[in-house]
Amino acid sequence: MDVQSENSTPSSIDVSFIDGEYLVFDLEAIKSLRNDHHISGILIGTLPQVPQQSVFLGLPLQLMPEEAALLVQKGIGRIIDEEASHGLLMSTDDDYDDSRRAQERIAEIEKPAGESRDGLLVYSTPAVSGLTDKVVRSESAVSSIYDTPRFHVYKYLHGKGFFLSPGLRFGSQFLGYPGDPLRYHSHYLVSGFAFDEEFPLIDLIGSGRLGTGVKKAWMVGACVPTGSRRRVNNAGEIEMVIKDEAEEDFASFCIEWAGFG
Amino acid sequence: MSQASNQDVGTSMMKSLNSTPTGSSSSRPKFGSQGLADRAFNAASAENNLINSDLAHRVKLNLDLQHLWTDLSVHRMPALSPESFKFLDAEELVFVLGRPTDRLYATDLYDADGLPSHEWILPVRTESNWSIRRWVSVFESLEAFTNESIKRILMAMYTDDSTVVYYFVHNGLIKPRKNG
Numbered sequence: 001m002d003v004q005s006e007n008s009t010p011s012s013i014d015v016s017f018i019d020g021e022y023l024v025f026d027l028e029a030i031k032s033l034r035n036d037h038h039i040s041g042i043l044i045g046t047l048p049q050v051p052q053q054s055v056f057l058g059l060p061l062q063l064m065p066e067e068a069a070l071l072v073q074k075g076i077g078r079i080i081d082e083e084a085s086h087g088l089l090m091s092t093d094d095d096y097d098d099s100r101r102a103q104e105r106i107a108e109i110e111k112p113a114g115e116s117r118d119g120l121l122v123y124s125t126p127a128v129s130g131l132t133d134k135v136v137r138s139e140s141a142v143s144s145i146y147d148t149p150r151f152h153v154y155k156y157l158h159g160k161g162f163f164l165s166p167g168l169r170f171g172s173q174f175l176g177y178p179g180d181p182l183r184y185h186s187h188y189l190v191s192g193f194a195f196d197e198e199f200p201l202i203d204l205i206g207s208g209r210l211g212t213g214v215k216k217a218w219m220v221g222a223c224v225p226t227g228s229r230r231r232v233n234n235a236g237e238i239e240m241v242i243k244d245e246a247e248e249d250f251a252s253f254c255i256e257w258a259g260f261g
Numbered sequence: 262m263s264q265a266s267n268q269d270v271g272t273s274m275m276k277s278l279n280s281t282p283t284g285s286s287s288s289r290p291k292f293g294s295q296g297l298a299d300r301a302f303n304a305a306s307a308e309n310n311l312i313n314s315d316l317a318h319r320v321k322l323n324l325d326l327q328h329l330w331t332d333l334s335v336h337r338m339p340a341l342s343p344e345s346f347k348f349l350d351a352e353e354l355v356f357v358l359g360r361p362t363d364r365l366y367a368t369d370l371y372d373a374d375g376l377p378s379h380e381w382i383l384p385v386r387t388e389s390n391w392s393i394r395r396w397v398s399v400f401e402s403l404e405a406f407t408n409e410s411i412k413r414i415l416m417a418m419y420t421d422d423s424t425v426v427y428y429f430v431h432n433g434l435i436k437p438r439k440n441g
Contacts, residue, residue, distance in 0.1 A: 160434070178436075187436065187437050188437075193392070193393050194393075195392070195393050195394050196392055196393075196394050197392055197393070198390035198391065198392045199390060199391060199392070200388075200389075200390055200391075201385060201386075201387055201388075201389055201390065201391050201416075201418055202387060204391065204416075204418075204428060205387070205418060205426055205428065208428045211437075212437075215437055215438075216437050217431070217435065217437040219434065220393065221393065222393035222394075224393075224397065228342075228394065228397065229397065229401065230341035230342050230398075230401050231341070231401060231404075231405060232341070232405040238341050238405075251393055251396070251397050252433055252434055253393070253396050253430055253431060253432065253433070254429075254430075254431040254433070254434060254435045254437075255428055255429065255430055255431075256428065256429040256431070256437065256438070257426075257427075257428055257429070258365060258415055258427035258428055258429050259365060259427075260328055260427060261323075261327075261328065261417075261425055261426050261427040
């Protein structure tokens with residue numbers, strides 16, 4: 001029953017962009033995401049015969065926009081525009097040469113399909129993505145995510161080795177796990193803010209109490225703009241703290257109920 | 262108050278408290294006199310009352326009488342970035358310092374005298390807003406004042422009905438505590 005994995009991890013992970021969602025269909029890529037890049041994502045594929053069940057979910061893996069953006073930013077993955085790729089294949093061009101060439105390529109790719117796979121997983125679904133040249137979305141398609149407080153806090157915790165999953169169940173942006181979510185409970189309900197973004201203290205009470213009630217802390221944080229930190233120097237004067245430019249300054253705080261009051 | 266006989270006791274008490282001349286020239290609401298007029302005052306000026314010594318003394322009283330803390334004192338310190346706050350009395354932050362009846366964390370160390378160590382408490386109003394910048398500024402100011410690194414503070418959130426709730430604010434990432 002042992003599925004042999006090729007030792008070579010794919011050099012670039014293809015993330016399919018379909019109808020606004022980021023999906024990964026390749027099992028090796030999913031393993032690499034989890035083992036090498038501590039991104040777990042969520043399996044959303046269900047069984048065709050029992051589409052209502054949500055216990056045994058399989059491929060594809062859905063990524064959060066921040067995960068997809070991080071993969072692109074780090075050069076680990078690329079975003080495939082599946083609609084455009086599909087259109088490229090299906091384009092009914094008047095040009096005879098093009099359609100004949102497409103036919104040839106279809107025949108060429110369909111021939112070895114299925115057989116070369118190791119016996120365990122044989123899909124009757126045609127591997128459409130293999131048929132055509134992939135249309136890669138440029139980095140600008142996700143770079144707007146780079147400047148969001150959500151992405152900042154995602155990147156900060158991810159960089160510290162945390163796994164993050166959607167935080168909807170606890171009303172936060174993410175849940176932060178100190179290791180693989182299959183092995184650890186989450187430590188944090190995570191909310192990213194802009195440095196000056198104001199939130200009602202009632203939110204602190206609600207999230208802090210909820211977090212403590214489920215043995216977690218409410219972790220909040222923001223990127224600190226350069227020159228925002230102060231300290232008192234030896235002469236007793238207030239001065240700006242100048243940080244190393246290369247290092248992104250991120251301020252994080254953990255909120256817990258004090259246990260009384 | 263003779264015509265108040267058909268009112269319930271609570272309302273007439275509140276009325277009498279509000280209508281009783283205090284004999285003081287201060288316009289600030291007095292402790293225990295949170296009538297409707299005061300509520301309106303508080304809602305309108307929640308930001309103005311964000312941090313002040315009046316609030317600090319009420320929190321100190323709550324820690325003293327309800328939670329039996331000892332060695333309580335109020336400290337005023339300059340805010341290193343007063344512009345982070347919309348309003349401060351004389352650009353100062355006001356903290357309460359005190360000693361709980363027992364350590365608040367199972368992992369906390371006791372002081373040399375065997376007593377739990379002191380905690381810094383920042384009193385704020387529940388109606389106010391907060392931001393990450395304010396926490397950064399609060400920790401900077403407290404560290405400058407105490408000249409030591411501060412890992413955590415308590416925030417005391419004071420409500421119009423005189424409920425006070427207390428929350429830890431840890432500077433940086435911590436492991437959540439195991440005991441509930």
